[in-house]
Amino acid sequence: MRKFIDQFSRFFVGGLFIFSGLIKLNDPIGTQIKLEEYFEVFALDFGSFFHYFIPWALEIGMIMIVLELALGVAILIFYKMSQTTWTLLGLMVFFTFLTFYSAYFNKVTDCGCFGDAIKLTPWESFYKDIVLMVFVLHLFWYRKGFMPTLPSRVGHFFVGGTVIVSLFLGVYAILHLPFIDFRAYRIGNSIPQQMIPSESPIIEYTFEKGTEKITSTKFLTEEGLKYVSSKVLNEENAKPKITDYLVTSPEGEDMTPYTFTGSKLLITMYDVTKSSSENIEDIKGLTKALDGKVEAFVLTSSLAEQMEAFRHEHQLAIPYYYADATVLKTIIRSNPGISLWKDGTVLGNWHHNDTPGADTILELLK
Numbered sequence: 001m002r003k004f005i006d007q008f009s010r011f012f013v014g015g016l017f018i019f020s021g022l023i024k025l026n027d028p029i030g031t032q033i034k035l036e037e038y039f040e041v042f043a044l045d046f047g048s049f050f051h052y053f054i055p056w057a058l059e060i061g062m063i064m065i066v067l068e069l070a071l072g073v074a075i076l077i078f079y080k081m082s083q084t085t086w087t088l089l090g091l092m093v094f095f096t097f098l099t100f101y102s103a104y105f106n107k108v109t110d111c112g113c114f115g116d117a118i119k120l121t122p123w124e125s126f127y128k129d130i131v132l133m134v135f136v137l138h139l140f141w142y143r144k145g146f147m148p149t150l151p152s153r154v155g156h157f158f159v160g161g162t163v164i165v166s167l168f169l170g171v172y173a174i175l176h177l178p179f180i181d182f183r184a185y186r187i188g189n190s191i192p193q194q195m196i197p198s199e200s201p202i203i204e205y206t207f208e209k210g211t212e213k214i215t216s217t218k219f220l221t222e223e224g225l226k227y228v229s230s231k232v233l234n235e236e237n238a239k240p241k242i243t244d245y246l247v248t249s250p251e252g253e254d255m256t257p258y259t260f261t262g263s264k265l266l267i268t269m270y271d272v273t274k275s276s277s278e279n280i281e282d283i284k285g286l287t288k289a290l291d292g293k294v295e296a297f298v299l300t301s302s303l304a305e306q307m308e309a310f311r312h313e314h315q316l317a318i319p320y321y322y323a324d325a326t327v328l329k330t331i332i333r334s335n336p337g338i339s340l341w342k343d344g345t346v347l348g349n350w351h352h353n354d355t356p357g358a359d360t361i362l363e364l365l366k
Contacts, residue, residue, distance in 0.1 A: 006142065009135040010075055013088070016132060017072030021166070023118075024065045027178040028170050029333040030116060031061035033326075034108075038098070041107045058174070066166045067091070073162045075139065078146040079155040085140040092129065092136050099126040116182035176351045177333055184241040185331045185339070185346060192260050192344045194241040201238035205230045248322045250304055255321050260344035263365050265296040267318070268337040270328035272302045272310040275335050280314050282355040283336060287318050289358035294340075294365070301325035340364060 024031045035057040043050040053060065071091070074084040102108040103122030120128065139146075148155055173179060181187065184194045206228040207214045214225065217233075232238055247255040259266070267283060269275045287296040298320035300307055307320050332339055334351040340361055341347065347364045350356055 005138060006146070009138045010078070013132065013135050013139060014072045014075035017068050017075065019072075021065055021069035021072060024061075025069065025166060025170050026173060026180055027116065027182075027333065028058065028062055028065060028174050029329075030178075031065060032058040033329055035061050037108055045105075045107075062167070062170050065170060066163055069166045070159055070162050074159055077149045077155055077158060079148060079150070079159055081139070081143045081146045081148075085136075085143040088136055089140050092133050096126070096129040096133055099129050102126075175353055177349060177354075181349070183330055185349075187346050187349060190345045191242065191245065191341070195243070195245060197238050197240050199234050199237040201235075202233045203230050204233050244324055244327055246323065246327075247299065250320070250322070259341065262343065263294045264341045265290060265294050265361065266331070266339040266341065267296065267298045268328045268332050268335070268339065269298055269300045269302065269310075270325040270335055272300060272306050275310070276352060277314065279352040279355050280316070280336070283338065283352065284314065284316055286338075286355060286358060286361070287316075290361060293358075294361060297321060298336075299323045299328055299331075301328060 036054050039050045039053045039057065067087075068091075071084060071088050074080065075088070099122060103126045106122070108122065150158065169179075185191065202217055205216055205219050207216070207220055207225040208228050209224050209226070213228070214220070219227075245256065247259050249255050265287065267287075290296060296318045298307070298311075298316070298318060299322075300320055301322060301324060302310075310316070311320070329335075331337070332349050332351075334353075336352050338350040338352065338355060339346060339348065342365060348356070348361070
């Protein structure tokens with residue numbers, strides 16, 4: 001029985017850490033955004049010094065991702081189990097506190113444990129960590145009895161190689177885009193369709209009649225029944241994938257329907273003061289080459305004076321509209337980023353480091 005639990009703990013903990021790390025490695029910017037959210041919450045609840053961590057959220061996120069992957073591999077090969085399990089236990093105590101705090105105080109509605117691939121509620125994240133902690137504690141308790149499955153030098157190679165490859169892939173994803181896009185704005189999705197629930201809500205009502213409890217998907221009006229509560233049974237499918245996409249003009253006009261009509265080239269800049277200007281000439285050249293063929297505009301959450309100053313500095317002669325910063329970060333993990341839509345369907349997404357040519361855009365629109 002002990003051997004079975006040893007092996008199950010090894011593969012369950014190691015495999016889950018590797019899976020979680022790979023999901024985050026696919027999208028380090030997403031992890032950065034989630035950490036910034038946590039730091040903002042902690043700054044309000046525990047002290048303003050957490051604001052100092054926000055500019056370093058990307059670097060902190062990458063360290064956590066690489067550590068998660070390295071620990072996963074180390075557990076699988078029983079590499080330096082004393083140091084590995086101490087680090088693992090410390091990390092799990094931190095994550096368990098984080099998920100409990102988010103769930104109990106309803107601070108962060110999605111922990112980001114598995115990125116955008118698998119969404120967990122705060123309580124689901126906490127229960128997941130409790131289950132995981134049981135097996136982490138087993139590995140920690142018996143850490144001295146585990147023998148490495150590989151020679152020491154080979155173990156160094158595997159763990160060290162994991163760190164190097166993880167860093168390379170993470171940096172590549174930051175400088176380009178996620179390898180796999182799990183978000184609602186991915187290529188092939190119709191944004192208007194993503195804003196419509198896939199199912200009508202099914203509501204279950206609970207009533208009391210004396211000491212008897214009665215549930216029904218219809219609101220009962222029989223004499224003697226007392227309404228108690230109600231809940232949506234298919235909440236996940238009754239909620240649209242996209243709930244916060246809204247575009248307005250500088251004058252306050254709703255431009256959302258306009259973005260769903262015809263061919264549109266969206267240049268997303270959630271904050272022009274943080275936007276890279278490294279490839280702005282390529283973006284400007286693209287909009288000029290498409291003039292009269294594709295309508296191009298900037299989506300930003302920056303102040304009007306900041307946007308006007310940016311347009312003047314770079315002679316970017318296209319209109320701009322407003323959208324929520326979180327939405328713009330979700331549309332594309334690049335600042336600036338480029339997205340091609342036709343009648344609201346996403347045909348292409350590009351990091352500014354991979355700015356496409358006009359021929360590529362026109363080919364996609366055929």
